[in-house]
Structures are given as structure tokens and as C-alpha cells.
Amino acid sequence: MRKMIYNITSGEPQNLVQSTIWATLESSVRLIPPIIAFYGISELFEAYQQNRLLNTKLYFYLIFASFVWFLLQLLISTVTYDKEYIAAYEVSEKGRTKLANHLRKLSLGFLDSRDPGDLTTMMLGDYTLLETAVSHIVPQAVSALILLGIAFVSLCLIDWEMTICLYAMLPIALLVIKGSNMLMNKLGAQHIQAKVESASRLQEYLQGIKEIKAYSLGGEQFTRIQKAFNTLRKESIRLEGVLGPVVMVSISLLRMGLPILVFMGSYLLAQKSITESIFLAFIVVASRIYDPFTALMMNYTEMRYALISGERIMAIRNQPEVEGSEKLGDDYTIRFKNVGFAYKEEAVLKNIDLDIHPKTLTALVGPSGSGKSTIVKLLARFYDVNEGAIEIGGKNLKMIDPENLYSHLSMVFQDVYLFKDTILNNICVGNQHASFEEVMEAAKKAHCHEFISELPDGYDTLVGEGGSTLSGGEKQRVSIARAFLKQSEIILLDEATAALDLENEAGVQQAIKKLVEDKTVVVIAHRLKTIMNADRIVVLDKGTVKAQGTHDELYQQCELYHRLVDMQNEAANWKFSNN
Structure with missing residues (x-):
């Protein structure tokens, strides 16, 4: 009890x-x-x-x-x-x-x-x-x-x-109730699981409504949510229909x-x-x-x-929290020492040795699945390494207080999420005590001040859940403005310019170049032309570091990098043809 x-x-x-x-x-x-x-x-x-x-x-x-x-x-x-x-x-x-x-x-x-x-x-x-x-x-x-x-x-x-x-008759009535405990636990667990499945399928349905419409999966053809609701109905009836008589029998015996x-x-x-x-x-x-x-x-x-x-x-x-008590100092040198990592049983990174110096721009490139995003997630301590160690300023990342670590990090993800709030407050996620002038300055650096000013309510314009009322490029720039406003010493960019048009991409590249003057920036890049001037480019393949160096060095010495650059140059000249 x-x-x-x-x-x-x-x-x-x-x-x-x-x-x-x-x-x-x-x-x-x-x-x-x-x-x-x-x-x-x-x-x-x-x-x-x-x-x-x-x-x-x-x-x-x-x-x-x-x-x-x-x-x-x-x-x-x-x-x-x-x-x-x-x-x-x-x-x-x-x-x-x-x-x-x-x-x-x-x-x-x-x-x-x-x-x-x-x-x-x-x-x-x-x-x-x-x-x-x-x-x-x-x-x-x-x-x-x-x-x-x-x-x-x-x-x-x-x-x-x-x-x-x-x-x-009390002991007999209690024995009947007590004897049904296993049945209660089984039916209750099944009912809760049915509710979880229904909630998941409903969430999936709402988030994927565009795909459902595009591929005619609505109505009777979209059976996953229908099946989940049907299971919930059956489990609800079973729960009430089985346990109700047990309780009634117990009460009758008692009386x-x-x-x-x-x-x-x-x-x-x-x-x-x-x-x-x-x-x-x-x-x-x-x-x-x-x-x-x-x-x-x-x-x-x-x-x-x-x-x-x-x-x-x-x-x-009762799940253990990410632990750590040390605080970062003034040294932001990042070192990966023989780092290995696996999602469950699947090895993603193997024997990663990498030095990232303060106030430099380091770009991570490589084929899909090579481990670029995983390195950034490990550096942000979304996961802890399975082998080796990651150090910042000589301190093991596992020993650093997560809250202190995040206070020194700014991240711009490829899939940007905006809260259902004003654009002003969404930018202020980077610094909730910033003045309006500071927010505006960050927006100008991220090249989003112009489109924000043209909105009906300007910076007070409400955005939909997840930023649904803005385009992909607009959301990306708002997210970059957050990073500028936070003024962190380390900035992680996961293909920050992926959703930008050519004009805005050039502007954001100039802003990032200005930002790197006194920040440590790690960027994942698929458009190789955007990182040709990086201080160091790290080429990854199948979870290992294949080569490191500048663009010119790698283009001459690394066959994989050379091939990736040539492929993108060829793709840039691709066009529709009647033939």
C-alpha cells in the first residue's frame, strides 16, 4: 500500500x-x-x-x-x-x-x-x-x-x-479483489499502451498531413490511425467489461x-x-x-x-540525468581523443582524433552517413562517447556541468524549430535579457531584418507551431539570429545555409565570416563551395577521419574530397532537357 x-x-x-x-x-x-x-x-x-x-x-x-x-x-x-x-x-x-x-x-x-x-x-x-x-x-x-x-x-x-x-464475508471479498491483481495489471498496461499508440499515430497524422494529402493517404486508405483508435476502443471495453463484474461480485459477497x-x-x-x-x-x-x-x-x-x-x-x-560539476574556463580548444560511438549496436564513429583550435572555422564534410552530425551532437553532449574522450580546454566533456556547457554553446540545426510565439521572443531564446536594439542587430547580421520588417506586426508577428507560417529559409535565418544574439564562444552550425536562397546565402556567409573572428565555429556543410575559405576542413567517411587541411590541400591530396567537389560542380551545371 x-x-x-x-x-x-x-x-x-x-x-x-x-x-x-x-x-x-x-x-x-x-x-x-x-x-x-x-x-x-x-x-x-x-x-x-x-x-x-x-x-x-x-x-x-x-x-x-x-x-x-x-x-x-x-x-x-x-x-x-x-x-x-x-x-x-x-x-x-x-x-x-x-x-x-x-x-x-x-x-x-x-x-x-x-x-x-x-x-x-x-x-x-x-x-x-x-x-x-x-x-x-x-x-x-x-x-x-x-x-x-x-x-x-x-x-x-x-x-x-x-x-x-x-x-x-470481508476476507472472501478481498481475496476475489486481490486475486484479480494480475489481470488488472495486464489489462491496465494494455489499455495505457493503446492510448500511447493512439497518441503517437495522431501526432504522426497531424505532422505528416501534407504527405497524407499529397499521396492520397487520407480517409479509409490511412489505416494506421484507424487501427490505433480501434485497438483503444477494444482495450477500453475489455478493461471495463472484465474488471466490472469482479468488483460487483466482491461487493455482493461483502454485503x-x-x-x-x-x-x-x-x-x-x-x-x-x-x-x-x-x-x-x-x-x-x-x-x-x-x-x-x-x-x-x-x-x-x-x-x-x-x-x-x-x-x-x-x-x-528515476532515469539518470546527464551529470557533471566542472565549469569551462577561458580555453576553448576542442580535442577528440580516439573517440568511438555507436547508436545501440551500430558503430557510427571509430578512432576519431581531431583538434579544433579557438577562434577558427572548422568544416565537417563527407558523404551521407559519414558521422558529421554525430560529431556535432557529441560535442553538444546530446550523447556521451562510448570510447575515448572529448575535451574542451583540457577538461573531459563528461565532467563538465551540462548547464555550464550549454551557456558557452550556440547551435543552429538543419531542422529549425520555432516556438508558437512572436518572432522577437523566438530570437530572444538566444538571450532572454537582450534589448530590442540587440535583437534587431542580430537579425540584421543574420539577414532576416528585412523580411521581418515587412511582416504586418514586424518583430511582434506570431509564428505558427514549429514556425509553420514562415518559409524554410526564413526559419533558418531566425535561428541564426538566435546564435548571434547569444554571443557564445562556441558555435555549431548544422548546414546553416541549406534552406537559403543564393542572395541570402551569400549574406549569411559574410556574417559567419565576421562572427568567426572571435568565436570557435564548427559547421557541417554539404555545399562545399560555402566552406572553401574555412581554416580547416575535416573529411569524414564511414565514421573515420580520412583527411584534414585547407580546401586547396585536400583538393590536391584527398581523392574523396576531390570527387565530392567535382560532383557538386557537375550538379551545379545540371538542367532540365527535352531529351
């Missing part, structure tokens, strides 16, 4: 203390009406047996007690409601925030291994389940257990035989304690072993004692289902 609550609350069970206490008080107060009813009916029995008038003073007290109970119930229920929901939403809000912050500190390799809809389902769907569990199920379940324990001890003091009859109580009570009453008042008291208690049991059993399946969500969240929360 303790582990269950720990997982359901995402490792913060202390947030349930107040709500559980108030839920217990609320359940306790609900026992007052049966007690009032017991005293009222007992007075009727005694007055009848003794052939006397009713004690009207007692009934006045009972009416007054009922009024006080109503006010007390209203007050406690209101506070309990607030406490339960405040606790639920606080646990959910803190949990989501901590999980999001934790995800930011995990390795990119781990995130790439997850299904795209998995983390979305976890952040939204799983935490929604936990909100329900924390607000309704757990406090009520704990308070029910406490209350039922107190009731059992109290009733045993009155008459243990009647108490045993009242609770007689069989009432006829057993009546039968045994009648027998003991006939034997003069108990009084009418005691018999009546147990009948009145039995009318209410099964309510928390029933609620507990109905909530148990939901609690087990929420537990699966809690375990999924805790599994992510």
Missing part, C-alpha cells in the same frame, strides 16, 4: 497528509446520523417495553444534535473538498514541472528511444489519472481503512460475535454479511445473549458500514490503474 501511494503521488506522499486527515474526519462525521437514529429508536423501544411516555427532552437533544451535525458536515465537507483538490492539482502541477525539467536533463539517446506519443500521454493523460486518484481515491481509501479499523475495534467491545458476523448478521442476531436475541438495543445498534451500523467498503472496492481497480501510470512516471523520474 505504501509503495502504491508513493508511486501514485509521483514520489510525494506527504502532499496527501492533510487531505487524508480531512477525508477521515468527513467519513467519521457521517457516522453521526446512525448514532442519532440509534438513540431515538432505542428510546422508542424502552418506552414501549416500560409502558411510559417518550423522553421528549432526549428527542430535543437529538434534533439539536442533527442540526449541529448538518453544519459540521457542511463545514468539514467543504474543507475536505478544497484540501483534496488542492492537493491533487498541486501534486499534478509539481509533478509535471519536475518531469519536464528532468526530461531536459536526460540524454538525447534516451529520449530518441521513446515513442513520440509516449511522453505526451504521460505528461497529460497519466497525470490526469493521478489527479483523480489523489483527489478522490487515495484519501477516501486511506480514511475508509482507518475508519473501518476503528469501527471494528469499537464494535468488538460491544459484542464480538455480532462484529464477526458483520465482517464475515452478504448483513443477512448473516440478521440471522445470528435473531438467534442471540432469542437466547437472551444480547439485548434489543445491541441488535438494533448493529442493524443501524450495518446500514452504513458497507458504504466505505463498497467505495473502497470500486476505487481499488482505479487505484491499480493509476498505479500503472505512477510507475510509468517514476520510471522516467
Whole structure:
């Protein structure tokens, strides 16, 4: 039970203390009406047996007690409601925030291994389940257990035989519920997996809607999302259809304690072993004692289902973060020492030895799949090397605090992502404290000030999700402006000019040339003419360094580089022909 609550609350069970206490008080107060009813009916029995008038003073007290109970119930229920929901939403809000912050500190390799809809389902769907569990199920379940324990001890003091009859079928009912745990876990896991698959396919459908339209994959022809939704429907029906009868059987078995109580009570009453008042008291208690049991059993399946969500969240929360405590100094010399790296079992880099000097432009070139992007990702510490070491200023990259490392890095990716916000705020990702003049200067260097100024709201123009309202070239230039604004000592460019037209490409090349005067720049280039003036060009092939040098040196001495340059020159002269 303790582990269950720990997982359901995402490792913060202390947030349930107040709500559980108030839920217990609320359940306790609900026992007052049966007690009032017991005293009222007992007075009727005694007055009848003794052939006397009713004690009207007692009934006045009972009416007054009922009024006080109503006010007390209203007050406690209101506070309990607030406490339960405040606790639920606080646990959910803190949990989501901590999980999001934790995800930011995990390795990119781990995130790439997850299904795209998995983390979305976890952040939204799983935490929604936990909100329900924390607000309704757990406090009520704990308070029910406490209350039922107190009731059992109290009733045993009155008459243990009647108490045993009242609770007689409880062990059997609990065994039925307990016996279904494996089934609950299996069906719950399958249902959550169906939700994850549906979320993934929906995300895939929305992101690939252009391809779906272009290749006529819409409607009935696009079966992947239809199949996922169909599976979710089946799993939902199976979950409810199988577990519902189990709960109903358990509740029916539990309530069989009432006829057993009546039968045994009648027998003991006939034997003069108990009084009418005691018999009546147990009948009145039995009318209410099964309510928390029933609620507990109905909530148990939901609690087990929420537990699966809690375990999924805790599994992510327990993933080790990228570690490091050292800070970079003033030396930004980058060294790859016999570096080897593999994605799972597939070797991507082998025996990479490479020196990148401060305030120079180093270009990485080579055929597709040669390892260019992997080198940049390792340098940004999206992954850690499997063999060898990467050093910056003589310090092993694995020992450097990731936050400190990123403060010295700026990255421009080939696939640019812009947030659904203004262009101004998207550029300010590079430096959130920059002034408008600094933002404008960075935009001018990146050659995007002109097209931004022509937009209806200028720098305050909202861009769509992912930058969908801008062209590829425009997004690329906004991303480059981010890098200029951040003013980091090391800049990584993954084919930064790939989506630019000739005019803007020339301008950005001039800006990058100006930037390199006091920065260390590593650029991945497919258009070799854009990096001919690089201080050093590194030629990669099949995960190894084939050659290093200037453009002229490599063109004369490296057959692979020579071939790549000639192929691009030939491609530049390619044109459509009627023949």
C-alpha cells in the first residue's frame, strides 16, 4: 500500500497528509446520523417495553444534535473538498514541472528511444489519472481503512460475535479483489499502451498531413490511425467489461454479511445473549458500514490503474540525468581523443582524433552517413562517447556541468524549430535579457531584418507551431539570429545555409565570416563551395577521419574530397532537357 501511494503521488506522499486527515474526519462525521437514529429508536423501544411516555427532552437533544451535525458536515465537507483538490492539482502541477525539467536533463539517446506519443500521454493523460486518484481515491481509501479499523475495534467491545458476523464475508471479498491483481495489471498496461499508440499515430497524422494529402493517404486508405483508435476502443471495453463484474461480485459477497448478521442476531436475541438495543445498534451500523467498503472496492481497480501510470512516471523520474560539476574556463580548444560511438549496436564513429583550435572555422564534410552530425551532437553532449574522450580546454566533456556547457554553446540545426510565439521572443531564446536594439542587430547580421520588417506586426508577428507560417529559409535565418544574439564562444552550425536562397546565402556567409573572428565555429556543410575559405576542413567517411587541411590541400591530396567537389560542380551545371 505504501509503495502504491508513493508511486501514485509521483514520489510525494506527504502532499496527501492533510487531505487524508480531512477525508477521515468527513467519513467519521457521517457516522453521526446512525448514532442519532440509534438513540431515538432505542428510546422508542424502552418506552414501549416500560409502558411510559417518550423522553421528549432526549428527542430535543437529538434534533439539536442533527442540526449541529448538518453544519459540521457542511463545514468539514467543504474543507475536505478544497484540501483534496488542492492537493491533487498541486501534486499534478509539481509533478509535471519536475518531469519536464528532468526530461531536459536526460540524454538525447534516451529520449530518441521513446515513442513520440509516449511522453505526451504521460505528461497529460497519466497525470490526469493521478489527479483523480489523489483527489478522490487515495484519501477516501486511506480514511475508509482507518475508519473501518476503528469501527471494528469499537464494535468488538460491544459484542464480538455480532462484529464477526458483520465482517464475515470481508476476507472472501478481498481475496476475489486481490486475486484479480494480475489481470488488472495486464489489462491496465494494455489499455495505457493503446492510448500511447493512439497518441503517437495522431501526432504522426497531424505532422505528416501534407504527405497524407499529397499521396492520397487520407480517409479509409490511412489505416494506421484507424487501427490505433480501434485497438483503444477494444482495450477500453475489455478493461471495463472484465474488471466490472469482479468488483460487483466482491461487493455482493461483502454485503452478504448483513443477512448473516440478521440471522445470528435473531438467534442471540432469542437466547437472551444480547439485548434489543445491541441488535438494533448493529442493524443501524450495518446500514452504513458497507458504504466505505463498497467505495473502497470500486476505487481499488482505479487505484491499480493509476498505479500503472505512477510507475510509468517514476520510471522516467528515476532515469539518470546527464551529470557533471566542472565549469569551462577561458580555453576553448576542442580535442577528440580516439573517440568511438555507436547508436545501440551500430558503430557510427571509430578512432576519431581531431583538434579544433579557438577562434577558427572548422568544416565537417563527407558523404551521407559519414558521422558529421554525430560529431556535432557529441560535442553538444546530446550523447556521451562510448570510447575515448572529448575535451574542451583540457577538461573531459563528461565532467563538465551540462548547464555550464550549454551557456558557452550556440547551435543552429538543419531542422529549425520555432516556438508558437512572436518572432522577437523566438530570437530572444538566444538571450532572454537582450534589448530590442540587440535583437534587431542580430537579425540584421543574420539577414532576416528585412523580411521581418515587412511582416504586418514586424518583430511582434506570431509564428505558427514549429514556425509553420514562415518559409524554410526564413526559419533558418531566425535561428541564426538566435546564435548571434547569444554571443557564445562556441558555435555549431548544422548546414546553416541549406534552406537559403543564393542572395541570402551569400549574406549569411559574410556574417559567419565576421562572427568567426572571435568565436570557435564548427559547421557541417554539404555545399562545399560555402566552406572553401574555412581554416580547416575535416573529411569524414564511414565514421573515420580520412583527411584534414585547407580546401586547396585536400583538393590536391584527398581523392574523396576531390570527387565530392567535382560532383557538386557537375550538379551545379545540371538542367532540365527535352531529351
